[in-house]
Amino acid sequence: MAEDNSYESMLCVKPEVHVYRIPPRATNRGYRAADWKLDEPAWSGRMKITAKGKMAFIKLEDKNTGELFAQAPVEQYPGCAVEAVTDSSRYFVIRIEDGNGRHAFIGLGFADRGDSFDFNVALQDHFKWVKQEGELAKLEATQSAAPKLDLSFKEGQTIKISIGNIKKKDAAGAKPRPMGGGLLPPPPGAKAGGIMPPPGGQQTAPAVQTYTAPLLDFGSPVPAAQPSADVWGDFTSAGSNSSKDAVKSGWVQFS
Secondary structure, eight states, X not given: OOOOTTOOEEEEEEEEEEEEOOOOOOSTTOOOGGGSOTTSOSEEEEEEEEEETTEEEEEEEOTTTOOEEEEEEESSSSXXXXXXXXXXXXXXXXXXXXXXXXXXEEEEEESSHHHHHHHHHHHHHHHHHHHHHHHHHHHHHHHHHSOOOOOSOOTTOOOOOOOOSOXXXXXXXXXXXXXXXXXXXXXXXXXXXXXXXXXXXXXXXXXXXXXXXXXXXXXXOOOXXXXXXXXTHHHHHHHHHHHHHHHHTTOOOOO
């Protein structure tokens, strides 16, 4: 991906920082902020961190006018452009340049540890993004250089597809479908358009015989010879016997 070097983004802004003159490094162990005159900063102002392409810039400006005091270009972090001291998390040593090839090392300090933390994180995030962009560019270059697999059909080339578990039906052995909407044919010997009569010419009698006589006839006595015709015969005889017994015993009979 092409980079737009004319675009400059803002990464971090701190309204108050201090600049110190630092003595030459005595040992290879690193710088110590205790060796500086922390009560007498050489300059105080505002700090900005900007990014332009892959480069980051630490800019020290005047609080009121915005005039540039010093600038430190940073190509990588951590690196020689920005180095933390060994005895504090609020102080750093940065390498400033004047644009003519001259450079100098100065001490940079923050009044609050939160500001120094933001300063550190802003630089880390920017160069993490630079690293990811570089890996992505390498991956794209590798993919573009690799030969592409051609899966297109050549002229006259065909393919054959085999689908299993499908059996062909035998057209000669197929059973014909019944005619007439699926009805079974009549049995042999049946006449068309009618029902077969029963054998021997016998007529079927009705299953139920209608009984037209009244169920109970209280007007005429029922003969004793026909017990089956009187439905209440047993109850009548029982009632007559009980009435005779009642007369004999002295009970009054009601008619």
